[in-house]
Amino acid sequence: MKDKGGHSSSAADSHHHCKHLDAEVEIPKNTMVASHACGVCGTEAALVCGGCSSVFYCGKEHQKQHWGSHRKECLPYKVVASPEAGKYLIASRRLREGQVLFQEFPLMMGPVSVSPLVCLGCHCAIEGTDFPRCPECHWPLCSSACASSSVHRIECSVLAADTRRIGPPTSQGPPTLRYDSILLLRCLSLRSNRPSDWETMLDMVSHAGHYQKAQDTVHTVTVRYVKEVLKLDLDSDTIHQVRGAIAANSIEIRNVDGTKIRAVYPRVRLLNHACTPNVHLTSTKEGAMEVRTAVSIDKGEPLYICYTGTTLPLWDRQRILNDMYFFRCECNRCTDPTELGTHYSSPKCPECSSRYLKPQSWVNQTTWECDNCRTERSDTEIQEHVREWEERFSMDDVFSQKSVKQIKKMIDCIESEFHARHHVWLTAAQAALRELKAIDTEHSLHLRAELWAKLLSLLSVLEPGLSRRRGIVLLETGIALLDEAKSEHESGNAFVPQLTERLQVAATHLKEAAHILGLEPPGSQSAPLASKAQEKVVTTENFLTRLQEGGVRAE
Ligand SMILES: C[S@@+](CC[C@H](N)C(=O)[O-])C[C@H]1O[C@@H](n2cnc3c(N)ncnc32)[C@H](O)[C@@H]1O
Structure with a gap:
């Protein structure tokens, strides 16, 4: 910390x-x-x-x-470049944690590449089967009024050239790649409507060449649709380039109704990746993106976000970075065979059980080796082994109808096979916590507090500092400790010094949660959580005071 x-x-x-x-x-x-x-x-x-x-x-x-x-x-940051990592932002002076670096509105936004039915006017999900369509281009909308929204006006007349209606989705169904062309058309429109934004668009890194070489289906279908069906008057190279730039630079965000959409930002797109990020992104209620430091950052240090999600195992992170962003991650976490001491992706040695297998390099197709008995396993074997365990524990109902004792036994079993910070452990612990929430016994409260505390210590390594997710886990850990202390006290078995210590830890976590969640932009979804954390701080401190005065009654 x-x-x-x-x-x-x-x-x-x-x-x-x-x-x-x-x-x-x-x-x-x-x-x-x-x-x-x-x-x-x-x-x-x-x-x-x-x-x-x-x-x-x-x-x-x-x-x-x-x-x-x-x-x-x-500005507290500046743009630099290197042959390996392209352009990226670094701190231009020492930055304190929680510092807002900038807020900016997107250059453009639109549906995600492969999307269920979504309105091209307001980006809300389209429910049911009886939805209106735009009278000009025939694309589905959530209401007829959305046909005239300024955002849909950008692409409507171009889409209307598809007189055979190859593009518009016909009905509700699985997510479709037909939506991939929408953000592309919007970004291509910058060329004539907003020249300086068009310059920014052309400045973005584009991996179009990789997509073309790999004959990527979504990329190929979209570019052909725009060029051959919509007959957009632009050369194919530019269409390929912009489609590639969107793929490498857009960020998934949530629309007001929670629907996943994506947006390209002029400066956020210059943030490079590391698997343990040092800056944090949050959308404001006005639709801007706020960039804030999660930890203190030294002058000259790059500013990093995480493109993959911090809780994916090593091979999944590397696969996404390789297939979508075309680079090999050499961040501190990926180049440390213990993943910063978590052993997040490695199993225990199947032979001597005293150590964890370590990857011999961080590339796929490596071998994993025990540095005690030198047992080796191939990458494929390791991934399959971990996947089998993960499948068992990723099901929503894996712990349903199980007693607290049975849940605890299953978690212990995972801990005998993997490190207690492994991602199979995390998957199982999250499922167990969902189930334990409904069980109000002292035993359940105890296990809850234990699992939340372990989860917090893991997240503090994978996503250090002031991230919203860490704020939420701090809040849950504090509440779990408080609930456990109350229950023990009510049962009359409590040992006061122990109880006091537990409540002091709870108060520390809750105060930090209130601080982190309080940094979220006003009106954001986390605002009520900050108030909840603050209320729990007061409850915990009152409990502590009464405990110290000797006249205790839990609230
Ligand atoms: C959103 S852009 C980031 C800005 C980009 N570096 C540029 O020059 O415009 C994403 C691309 O940056 C590069 N990149 C990002 N993080 C990297 C890293 N840690 N190491 C190497 N390249 C990286 C990859 O080419 C990736 O596809």
């Missing part, structure tokens, strides 16, 4: 200013300054702002003079 600092934001800011002016403004040796003019007097500049590297000064005097206005624009 990172230190929370305890500075007020204004104190932290003023600290940045001083450091910024006194220590960070020396221009790097190789920087060309001849072509730059001082941002104040226009004469030749010798210094660059160390914060954003975008404003130049003839000397410190003018830099100090300019800071009053420049500080509002001086």
